[in-house]
Amino acid sequence: MNAKILIRNATAAFLFAAIPLSSALSVSATPAASVTAAQAQKLTNLKTKGAAEIDRRTANLGAALQKLAASTKISPANKAALTKQLQDELAGLAALKTKLAADTTLTEARVDVQSIVKDYRVYVLMLPKARLITAGDRIAASHDRLATLADKLEEKIKAQAAVGRDVTAMQASLTDLRAKLVSATTKLTGISDKLLALQPTDYNANHALLVQYHDTLKAAQSDLKTARDDARSIIVALKAAK
Amino acid sequence: MPDPSTPTTPSAPEVSSAAVVTPFESAGLPNSPQPTDPKRGKGKFIVAVALILVLAGAGGAAYWWYTQRPVAQKTPTSTPTPVATELEKPLQEVDTTMGDLDTSLGNVDPALGDKQGDLSE
Numbered sequence: 001m002n003a004k005i006l007i008r009n010a011t012a013a014f015l016f017a018a019i020p021l022s023s024a025l026s027v028s029a030t031p032a033a034s035v036t037a038a039q040a041q042k043l044t045n046l047k048t049k050g051a052a053e054i055d056r057r058t059a060n061l062g063a064a065l066q067k068l069a070a071s072t073k074i075s076p077a078n079k080a081a082l083t084k085q086l087q088d089e090l091a092g093l094a095a096l097k098t099k100l101a102a103d104t105t106l107t108e109a110r111v112d113v114q115s116i117v118k119d120y121r122v123y124v125l126m127l128p129k130a131r132l133i134t135a136g137d138r139i140a141a142s143h144d145r146l147a148t149l150a151d152k153l154e155e156k157i158k159a160q161a162a163v164g165r166d167v168t169a170m171q172a173s174l175t176d177l178r179a180k181l182v183s184a185t186t187k188l189t190g191i192s193d194k195l196l197a198l199q200p201t202d203y204n205a206n207h208a209l210l211v212q213y214h215d216t217l218k219a220a221q222s223d224l225k226t227a228r229d230d231a232r233s234i235i236v237a238l239k240a241a242k
Numbered sequence: 243m244p245d246p247s248t249p250t251t252p253s254a255p256e257v258s259s260a261a262v263v264t265p266f267e268s269a270g271l272p273n274s275p276q277p278t279d280p281k282r283g284k285g286k287f288i289v290a291v292a293l294i295l296v297l298a299g300a301g302g303a304a305y306w307w308y309t310q311r312p313v314a315q316k317t318p319t320s321t322p323t324p325v326a327t328e329l330e331k332p333l334q335e336v337d338t339t340m341g342d343l344d345t346s347l348g349n350v351d352p353a354l355g356d357k358q359g360d361l362s363e
Contacts, residue, residue: 124355131356135346142339149332156329210352221343228336235329 043106050113054097057122061090064130074137081196082130089120121200125209132213133195136188139220143184146227150177153234165241170234177230184223187216 065086068079096115103109120126153174161167195213203209350356 127356128350128352131346131350135343138339138343138346142336145332145336149329152329208353210350214347214350214352218347221340221347224336225340228333228340231329231333231336235333238329 039106043103043109046106046109046113047100047103050100050109050116051097053113053116054093054100057116057120058090058093060127061086061093061122064127065090068130068134071134073141074134075140075192078133078137078192078196082133085196086126086130089122089126093120118204119200121203124207125198125200125203128210129195129198132210132217133192135217135221136192136195139184139217139224140188142224143181143188143220146177146224146231147181149231150174150181150227153177153231153238156238157234160238160241170237173230173234173237177227177234180223180227180230184220184227187220187223191216 065083068074068083068086071079074082093116096112096119100109100112103112153170157167157170157174160170191213198209
């Protein structure tokens with residue numbers, strides 16, 4: 001009797017102990033399947049997001065190329081060099097999109113999605129670079145225009161001096177005008193080439209890469225604004241003298 | 243007596259000329275054209291020719307006027323732009339460029355990138 005009870009209890013104990021084990025075994029198959037499904041979903045999401053990011057960059061680069069093609073404010077050499085760089089970016093992104101679509105693992109897709117940003121730097125380098133180079137060429141064109149104007153103003157001032165008028169103030173303005181033009185020239189020299197040479201890897205190494213070029217262009221523009229004001233004051237004085 | 247073996251051609255029935263009524267007559271018109279006055283037709287012809295000549299002359303005159311008329315001058319639709327002086331024009335161009343540059347350089351934040359694009363990088 002006791003033996004029977006012992007056996008029954010032992011059997012019951014075994015069965016109760018087995019329930020959690022069996023349930024645990026039965027549950028362990030579901031997480032494995034769900035993990036695979038979750039990874040597949042993650043891969044799909046990553047591919048979708050990556051393709052959208054590539055499309056956005058492609059659209060912006062295409063718009064920049066169109067503006068560049070229509071621009072008459074940029075020198076032909078800079079236009080050709082920039083156009084090639086932007087076209088190379090477009091080609092690279094197109095190839096990356098194909099590669100991303102064919103990725104079969106999360107690891108591959110993650111690498112490709114990171115590449116969209118790190119290897120192309122469309123928004124933080126390439127597009128601002130194009131804008132800065134165009135700005136530099138426009139400042140240079142204004143510089144040349146003011147230099148020609150300065151020569152004409154000098155002739156007028158000399159003519160005024162020849163008839164005995166006081167040209168002291170006009171001459172001072174002209175001297176300042178020419179000094180500002182020299183200052184702007186110094187700042188602008190070689191800046192386009194340096195900007196053109198910048199690559200995404202340079203940005204990855206130094207995120208403040210464009211700050212100095214931006215500041216330099218702003219300073220050159222400021223020089224030209226002062227030179228313009230000098231020219232204006234001379235013209236006003238010449239008109240008053242007549 | 244005629245020979246009965248010889249066939250005889252039946253003669254056409256005689257019709258009295260007085261009994262024949264032509265369509266003209268039935269319509270109350272004379273059978274033959276009435277003689278006309280030659281002078282009367284000639285006058286009409288001359289009038290018609292004169293009319294044609296007058297019309298042709300008027301047409302020719304109108305065509306000549308059309309081709310020879312002075313072409314109307316176009317009225318200027320806008321007032322002419324005041325010509326900037328040789329000194330002020332380049333200054334205006336520089337002004338425009340400086341304004342554009344304020345916008346262009348303002349759109350580049352070197353610490354963040356191009357404000358026109360997405361800064362998610």
